[in-house]
Amino acid sequence: MDEEKLQETINKMVIRGRGILAADESEKTAAKRLASINVESTEETRRQYRNLILTTPGMENYISGVILFEETLHQESDSGVLFPEVLQENGIVPGIKVDQGLADLNEGGEKYTKGLEGLGERLQVYKKSGVRFAKWRAVYTISKNRPSAEAIKRNARDLSLYAKICHENGLVPIVEPEVLIDGTHSIEQCYEATENVLRAVFEALKREKVRIDLCLLKPSMVISGKEAVNRADVDEVAKQTIKCLRATVPAELPSINFLSGGQTPIEATAHLNRINMLGEDLPWYISFSFARALQEPALKAWQGKQENVKAGQDAFLKRARLNGLATQGKYREDME
Numbered sequence: 252m253d254e255e256k257l258q259e260t261i262n263k264m265v266i267r268g269r270g271i272l273a274a275d276e277s278e279k280t281a282a283k284r285l286a287s288i289n290v291e292s293t294e295e296t297r298r299q300y301r302n303l304i305l306t307t308p309g310m311e312n313y314i315s316g317v318i319l320f321e322e323t324l325h326q327e328s329d330s331g332v333l334f335p336e337v338l339q340e341n342g343i344v345p346g347i348k349v350d351q352g353l354a355d356l357n358e359g360g361e362k363y364t365k366g367l368e369g370l371g372e373r374l375q376v377y378k379k380s381g382v383r384f385a386k387w388r389a390v391y392t393i394s395k396n397r398p399s400a401e402a403i404k405r406n407a408r409d410l411s412l413y414a415k416i417c418h419e420n421g422l423v424p425i426v427e428p429e430v431l432i433d434g435t436h437s438i439e440q441c442y443e444a445t446e447n448v449l450r451a452v453f454e455a456l457k458r459e460k461v462r463i464d465l466c467l468l469k470p471s472m473v474i475s476g477k478e479a480v481n482r483a484d485v486d487e488v489a490k491q492t493i494k495c496l497r498a499t500v501p502a503e504l505p506s507i508n509f510l511s512g513g514q515t516p517i518e519a520t521a522h523l524n525r526i527n528m529l530g531e532d533l534p535w536y537i538s539f540s541f542a543r544a545l546q547e548p549a550l551k552a553w554q555g556k557q558e559n560v561k562a563g564q565d566a567f568l569k570r571a572r573l574n575g576l577a578t579q580g581k582y583r584e585d586m587e
């Protein structure tokens with residue numbers, strides 16, 4: 252394991268005021284996002300959209316790393332530069348989603364994540380494109396008996412094996428256990444599920460002897476279900492999230508980069524900000540690795556039209572800047 256190289260990558264990614272952009276939508280998810288603005292998803296429209304986001308002037312002030320989807324590694328900007336190189340030229344570390352999506356785990360509809368087979372070989376190929384970190388997402392649903400012990404155990408094991416393979420191949424692993432926001436559950440139910448999930452993930456990482464100081468964690472926040480009545484407020488989300496992290500996450504982890512998970516862009520920023528305001532003494536850097544909460548306003552402003560590219564980039568840069576402030580607890584809603 253090339254510790255020095257891994258540490259160097261972490262140093263470039265964990266920078267105060269900055270976070271990670273997730274631009275790794277699979278073809279299926281990209282099609283959904285583009286359909287929301289009535290744009291057909293083709294290789295070219297996906298390239299145009301990635302071009303808008305990834306060539307935004309000034310994004311390097313707030314974004315230290317970008318998670319890409321495999322297709323994007325081989326696509327070029329309007330100026331004919333491969334996207335991973337566009338990022339590197341701006342001092343941004345390119346990374347890649349390496350899981351291969353979800354598959355059924357049991358009759359109860361729970362999922363595990365595909366992609367462990369042949370992962371090491373794939374990582375070696377991706378590295379040739381300049382990527383220095385990877386992402387693997389596991390998902391968990393909340394209901395009466397879920398997430399089940401089986402789902403918690405299986406996904407923790409797979410996340411730890413993935414992280415180990417990343418280290419062996421010189422990539423920093425982003426470990427992403429996402430407890431889904433879908434449903435009517437209370438924040439207390441979300442707390443319990445998230446605590447069980449995170450505890451199992453770190454136990455599995457330790458069992459596999461994965462160096463936690465060379466990993467990044469991308470968790471969901473502890474939050475009420477999207478359809479819950481009386482959803483918990485910003486303060487409560489921040490308090491419960493901090494309590495959960497304190498109970499489960501080892502101090503040697505360098506950084507926690509939340510996903511947005513279906514929160515509105517403003518909600519996600521407000522929550523991140525409050526967590527940083529209340530969590531000043533936490534041992535980790537606390538930042539973002541949002542996809543939707545960074546990109547949604549840009550997508551809406553763009554509408555697939557060349558004349559709106561600048562408006563799309565402005566909208567993206569605004570979210571990046573406000574989330575950058577939120578990593579320092581300096582965001583206020585009147586900045587919107």
Ligand code: 13P
Binds near residue numbers: 513544
């Ligand atoms: P969201 O921020 O849209 O939840 O996406 C983060 C992500 O990368 C999901 O894997």
